[in-house]
Amino acid sequence: MKYIIINREQLIIPLKKIVSIINNRPIIPIISNILVKVKNNNICFKSTNLEIEITTFLQNLQNKYNFSITISGKKFYDICKSFPKNSNINILINDHNQVIISSNKCKFIMSTLPSTNFPIIEYWESQLEFFLTNKILKMLIDATYFSIANQDVRQYLNGALFQIKNNTLYMVSTDGHRLSICNILINETIINYSVIIPKRSIVELLRLLDNNNDIVKIKINNNNISFNLKNLKFTSKLIENSFPEYTKIVPQNFYKIIKINRILLKNSLIRISILVNKKIKGVTLLFNKKYLKILGSNIDNEQAEDILNIEEKFNDIKHDIEISLNIEYLIDVLNTLKNKYIKISLIDSISSIKIEDFIENNKIYLIMPMRI
Structure with missing residues (x-):
């Protein structure tokens, strides 16, 4: 018999990181397992879905045995997580190649598959x-x-x-x-x-x-x-x-550039989204010389409208521009940008708009217009 004793908190942290890629309906049964390899007071946990491989490590454990097994990843994680906090977990390999997982008076016996059959991404040279x-x-x-x-x-x-x-x-x-x-x-x-x-x-x-x-x-x-x-x-x-x-794809020349408060625009779009068509998800933006009007509607002929101010100093609009966009695409961008003000650049009603942070210039977003 071979065994190792690990504190619950020390064990579930690396296990949690590797189990999310395990497929509930794997192509081959063994990839629903994780590889557990114990060697020289260190443990390696490995999972794979044949496209992604995640390996986590626990080091400097008090251990006298070396062994490797594969065990059902999600079951093993759920069992370890079910034990009381800060308890010690005993992991024992018996002579029938079963894993016995116990803590205090609670015990689980699980089957294993040979570790030699576990698929891994072979060593490769980096360029x-x-x-x-x-x-x-x-x-x-x-x-x-x-x-x-x-x-x-x-x-x-x-x-x-x-x-x-x-x-x-x-x-x-x-x-x-x-x-x-x-x-x-x-x-x-x-x-x-x-x-x-x-x-x-x-x-x-x-x-x-x-x-x-x-x-x-x-x-x-x-x-x-x-x-x-x-x-x-x-x-x-x-x-x-x-x-x-x-x-x-990114236009080099924009004729209309405005500055607008990101939070106010985001909150307005979230409100308008209540009544937009849930299938098309379109919203219309009307850029006037002094304000931005946001319009939404749905197949029940319900309508929503909101108006936001545009700062005159940064307004170069000589005429109104009306453009329809996917409202979720707009909200995604506004959630990603972090500063208070953003810059929206336009050409006309049929060209993509560009959205950037007003100060930082390392993020650029283009959204194509749509027909509503």
């Missing part, structure tokens, strides 16, 4: 390595992930572009109706490189990131990308396709 902080990586993802397409036939739209160009890192996403761009200067000289990270990987990685300055080591090649965080390694396969040349 590029660099470092970011948790906070910066989280900011890049937060600013762009919401406009990634969902199961589009154009595979390149189902992920975010991760591009290094002239020592600037760009994260770009589009679903064909809107475009999100965020960039950050990298404080080291590295080669130009670009890959497309799948949406599922982006969402899972965002869940694991904290808003702190801990260092993340990033390694990339043509097929994989890995993010090495504190006691955690996140690896994802990449979308093998070419991302559209997004810089050509």
